[in-house]
Amino acid sequence: MTKELKLLRYGLIAVPAFLSMYVQEYISYDRFTLHLLILLLLAALGGRLPARFTAAMAAAEMLYASWLCFGYGSLMALPSLAALLVYSRLGPRPLPFLLAGIHLAALNAAVMDASPLIRTWVNLVFLLAAALSFQLHSAGRGQEETLHLYDELRKKHFELDEARSRLLQFAAQVENAAQAEERVRISRQLHDDIGHRLIRVKMMMEAALHTLPSAPEAGMTMMGQVRDQLAECMDDLRFAVRRIGRGPQLEGAYALDRLLEETGRDTGIETSYTVEGMPYPLYPSLQVVLYKNAREAITNGLRHGLATSVGIKVSYSPSEVTMEVSNNGKAEMEADGSEIAEVNGDNGDDGNGAGRLSGGNHEFPLTGGGGGMGLRGMEERTRLVGGTLRVRTAYPFTVITTLPVYKQSEII
Structure with missing residues (x-):
């Protein structure tokens, strides 16, 4: 039971009791106060005992409040409505209607000797209170279902975020694997293409050095070939370096x-x-x-x-x-x-x-x-x-x- 319903429950007991003390004259106000305290004690115990005792405590509270209505006047029928807020939320579903029928019968027995106007007033107030209580209970259940759906939605949202994180992690793994493959490929290119070409350039350079003194034209031709080979090596090296460099992670890369x-x-x-x-x-x-x-x-x-x-x-x-x-x-x-x-x-x-x-x-x-x-x-x-x-x-x-x-x- 929520805090608001507890305040309403104790208010239905205390407020009509104090009004009754000013409206009617009792032989002993001390005894009336003692009976009121016993009713409050029953209400307090009903909220603290285990759930299996809730129906029994609610039945005892409504019967005791009906007896107070018989002994202290029809105004004391209002404190008995506090028990209605308790047993209207019990299950299975037929139990609240059974207790409501017993409650209505007990109140009618308590005001049997009163005027028809008072009996009508008591029955009408009880029926309106019962209808409002059951409607309030349905609204509370709707709120609980809404909170449950909200929790489920939040759980799905967390699962979606987790799936998105796993997907991004998988994408990073794919990218790292591709980059590792690319680095292996570039290392092979550096070794096979550029390395072999540099060895060939070295050999051509040595041949040109031996040829230049005796055949300058042939030596210069070989030097031109060396220059072209070095230019191709530089182009390959620039291309490999560009492929090694890491760009931005995903955005436009x-x-x-x-x-x-x-x-x-x-x-x-x-x-x-x-x-x-x-x-x-x-x-x-x-x-x-x-x-x-x-x-x-x-x-x-x-x-x-x-x-x-x-x-x-x-x-x-x-x-x-x-x-x-x-x-x-x-x-x-x-x-x-x-x-x-x-x-x-x-x-x-x-x-x-x-x-x-x-x-x-x-x-x-x-x-x-x-x-x-x-x-x-x-x-x-x-x-x-x-x-x-x-x-x-x-x-x-x-x-x-x-x-x-x-x-x-x-x-x-």
Whole structure:
């Protein structure tokens, strides 16, 4: 019982009792005060005893208050209504109505000798009080259900925040794994490409030093070749350093249009970016996979396919997002030497790389680690988030990444 109901309950006992002392004359006010204190004691015990005694204490309180109404006048019918506030909240449901019937019968027995007006007044007051009490109880139950729903909603909110935190943590793990893979790849590039080229430059430099005294023209030609080799080494080193550097975490760091803009500015090739469907925000893990796959496909097209034009097309649908990275390279070759697609120039090559392809399979999915290291890395990243990776060998050479899109309502 709330604090407000307790104040109302004790007020129904004390206020009518004090008014009765001024309205009517009693033989012994001390005895009336003693009876009033006993009624207050019953009310106080009813709120402190275990719940299994609540119905018995409420019945004792209403019968005792009805006896006071019989002994001290009809005004004492109001203190008996205090017990109504207690047993109207008891269960099961038939019990409150049974106690209310007994209560009404006891009050009618107490005012049996009173005038019809007093009996009518007592019955009317009891019925109105009972209706208000049961209505108040229903409103209280509605408030309890509202609080329960609020607690459930807050619990779901906490679960949603926890799921979001786990998703962001998963995205960070995907990003760290991709960065670790990128660092391994760059270290291999530094060792295999730049390291071997520097060894060759050293040998050419030694040969030029021996050739210059006897054949200056041949020596100068070799020095020019050394200079060109060093320039290529410097370009490769700058490119590797740019790939090592960490940018911002997610906000704009994985924008595909920015990737194409930087690629076009650094290499001078033509780029194009197309969006189909209505774009919507993607989870960070999906952004990372799309960005890494696009960068890997562009790198392969430039380095091994000798492409002069690359393009990215992103298609949005309610259930998935598809990214197609295409280039006009005449051949796609992985760094480890495994061929992905090769244009057969002897059979109808039109000069743009659009001839017939060796093999005849123009589009195939990558499963089981097919392709070179770069394609295997793209396939592993894509499969990690539940997507698929396909390669279209028909001109232009295209790498297709398809990722499922999970809405928040589906995650909850």
